[in-house]
Amino acid sequence: MNIGEASEQSGLPVKTIRYYEDIGLVRPLRSENGYRDFVDSDLQRLKFLQRSRSLGFSIDECRELLSLYEDRNRASADVKAITHAKIKEVDRKIDELRSLRKVLSELVTACHGDDRPDCPIIDDLSGQHAPDQADESTGRS
Amino acid sequence: MNIGEASEQSGLPVKTIRYYEDIGLVRPLRSENGYRDFVDSDLQRLKFLQRSRSLGFSIDECRELLSLYEDRNRASADVKAITHAKIKEVDRKIDELRSLRKVLSELVTACHGDDRPDCPIIDDLSGQHAPDQADESTGRS
DNA sequence: CTTGACCTTCCAGCAACTGGAAGGCCTATC
DNA sequence: GATAGGCCTTCCAGTTGCTGGAAGGTCAAG
Numbered sequence: 001m002n003i004g005e006a007s008e009q010s011g012l013p014v015k016t017i018r019y020y021e022d023i024g025l026v027r028p029l030r031s032e033n034g035y036r037d038f039v040d041s042d043l044q045r046l047k048f049l050q051r052s053r054s055l056g057f058s059i060d061e062c063r064e065l066l067s068l069y070e071d072r073n074r075a076s077a078d079v080k081a082i083t084h085a086k087i088k089e090v091d092r093k094i095d096e097l098r099s100l101r102k103v104l105s106e107l108v109t110a111c112h113g114d115d116r117p118d119c120p121i122i123d124d125l126s127g128q129h130a131p132d133q134a135d136e137s138t139g140r141s
Numbered sequence: 142m143n144i145g146e147a148s149e150q151s152g153l154p155v156k157t158i159r160y161y162e163d164i165g166l167v168r169p170l171r172s173e174n175g176y177r178d179f180v181d182s183d184l185q186r187l188k189f190l191q192r193s194r195s196l197g198f199s200i201d202e203c204r205e206l207l208s209l210y211e212d213r214n215r216a217s218a219d220v221k222a223i224t225h226a227k228i229k230e231v232d233r234k235i236d237e238l239r240s241l242r243k244v245l246s247e248l249v250t251a252c253h254g255d256d257r258p259d260c261p262i263i264d265d266l267s268g269q270h271a272p273d274q275a276d277e278s279t280g281r282s
Numbered sequence: 283c284t285t286g287a288c289c290t291t292c293c294a295g296c297a298a299c300t301g302g303a304a305g306g307c308c309t310a311t312c
Numbered sequence: 313g314a315t316a317g318g319c320c321t322t323c324c325a326g327t328t329g330c331t332g333g334a335a336g337g338t339c340a341a342g
Contacts, residue, residue, distance in 0.1 A: 283342100284341105284342090285340105285341090285342090286339100286340095286341095287338100287339085287340090287341105288337105288338080288339075288340100289336100289337075289338070289339090290335100290336080290337065290338090291334105291335090291336090291337100292333105292334090292335090293332105293333090293334085294331100294332085294333085294334105295330105295331080295332080295333105296328105296329100296330090296331080296332100297327105297328095298327100299326105299327085300325100300326080300327075301324105301325085301326080301327100302323105302324090302325085302326100303322105303323090303324085303325105304321100304322090304323095305320100305321080305322090306319100306320075306321065306322105307318100307319080307320070307321090308317100308318085308319075308320095309316100309317090309318090309319100310315100310316090310317090311314105311315090311316085312313100312314085312315085312316105
């Protein structure tokens with residue numbers, strides 16, 4: 001199977017497949033004409049990669065998962081541990097984004113959004129926290 | 142002010158500040174000895190960049206916000222629009238991560254996680270959806 | 283005068299691709 | 313047999329936003 005069909009079957013772009021070969025994630029044979037020749041097990045690997053990448057595993061994690069995939073004696077606990085760590089990572093990212101969202105939406109709410117130049121968003125970004133209703137008892141010099 | 146102090150004051154690493162100069166985000170003067178000399182307005186820009194980057198704005202968005210920041214006649218609506226778009230982007234990312242999390246946690250739940258080699262996570266990644274209790278009325282050929 | 287902290291430039295690398303140039307191969311049609 | 317188009321090859325460069333390191337200049341203190 002040529003790279004074009006492997007691309008179609010796996011859902012990975014041709015360029016990406018070549019890249020994956022470069023970094024040793026897949027090792028297709030070569031035909032006499034120099035074309036890559038993907039056999040069924042190569043295709044399985046590509047599909048595996050497509051799916052695990054889309055689930056947010058890094059290339060290195062995919063490498064690890066692939067070797068477990070191909071180890072008929074693996075312990076499922078190993079796979080579970082990697083997946084669990086990934087969930088925690090995703091949770092961290094969600095939390096981060098949520099607090100980001102909170103700040104941004106506070107800014108948007110505070111901004112009247114009209115033709116006038118004064119803008120609480122810019123003020124905040126530039127480090128001037130409008131006193132609003134908060135009291136700064138010491139009073140900035 | 143030398144770059145070291147600018148770094149301390151702005152909270153940006155020295156390397157990052159040099160990089161920001163490279164890409165034209167800040168243009169400090171130079172002293173006779175060739176050292177960068179940051180004046181107050183440079184520092185303001187750096188602080189602005191630090192804050193807006195940490196809020197998830199891309200370099201290009203920061204550039205845009207900076208020019209609004211320095212435009213005394215800007216309309217706050219413009220700033221609000223950019224911020225609003227960023228919120229929507231954050232929302233999209235959160236949604237993506239949430240659905241990712243869902244799949245991952247389903248996998249973890251399905252995996253018994255012991256010494257045995259059979260592993261629903263690997264099965265899923267390799268495209269073999271275990272029939273479980275779901276009915277596939279058509280039955281895959 | 284030397285030490286050490288600071289500063290400079292330039293080059294390389296990270297992740298994970300993506301785009302493009304220049305050229306070889308293969309099949310079909312005229 | 314020539315040519316067109318579609319596939320394939322390699323290699324190099326660019327993306328984003330920095331970060332690390334080497335090699336060397338500058339400055340203040342002891």
